[in-house]
């Protein structure tokens with residue numbers, strides 16, 4: 001099923017997982033999916049290794065098992081910066097064969113072997129549109145993408161991506177909901193009227209957040225920083241506070257009519273369970 005059908009009926013709850021590192025046992029990802037299934041997500045998306053070369057087969061394999069064995073709609077992430085048009089056609093063909101109908105079309109971040117077929121995610125979106133019948137999702141950035149000179153320029157570029165055929169957007173993580181609300185207003189003004197899911201990452205240790213801030217360039221509110229300072233040497237308390245912070249964000253987003261919540265699970269079903277228990281009754285539109 002295309003995810004656009006789900007948005008017509010309810011507020012969406014989705015989870016993101018990533019293929020396990022080569023040193024991990026692949027079956028552990030299915031232990032994770034087993035436990036996530038109990039939370040009846042509307043879909044599970046599977047990331048595609050940063051930089052995205054053609055040899056990354058785990059993404060499609062896991063997305064296929066999620067869809068065909070677990071019966072949960074899946075989304076395959078597809079970063080194009082290191083792919084040729086021929087590579088993308090092959091991947092789309094594999095998606096069709098596996099019954100995967102939903103793709104998150106991304107640019108990715110420049111690795112060493114970039115190819116020149118796609119410059120921006122919007123180029124990939126048009127290409128997918130012309131070569132298949134997929135529900136296409138795009139990434140968006142409440143605080144603006146780190147490379148973009150201004151949030152206004154970024155929203156114009158986002159409009160180009162939606163006009164190219166993106167049916168839905170998922171945001172990068174953010175820790176201050178005001179950024180999301182301002183972004184949503186800019187999107188409306190720019191004429192972007194596809195569903196926007198808020199991407200929420202529960203932060204459960206200080207190293208993780210430091211890495212994310214460097215990688216994504218997001219701001220940390222004072223309240224958040226003081227939680228980290230207070231509990232950084234108490235892992236259990238830090239985890240609980242991180243979960244509570246994420247729940248507070250989600251409760252507020254739902255009250256403000258968000259289209260959906262996309263939880264960056266970090267392959268940790270315990271955290272997803274704790275959050276789900278707190279918010280599931282609120283999800284009913």
Ligand code: FAD
Pocket residue numbers: 046047048049050051052077078079104105106107108109119120121122139140145146147148153154157158160161170171172173199
């Ligand atoms: P784009 O939409 O191309 O935007 C990138 C930059 O280019 C922005 O600054 C934008 O303003 C600018 N731009 C866009 N179009 C134009 C234009 N026409 N002219 C001038 N400037 C333009 N990465 C992975 O490698 N694998 C993953 O699985 C993955 N999953 C992700 C999931 C989500 C929900 C998000 C938010 C990000 C994910 N990423 C992933 C990271 C993503 O690849 C990076 O954030 C990357 O830097 C930008 O990707 P994009 O698709 O947003 O690019």
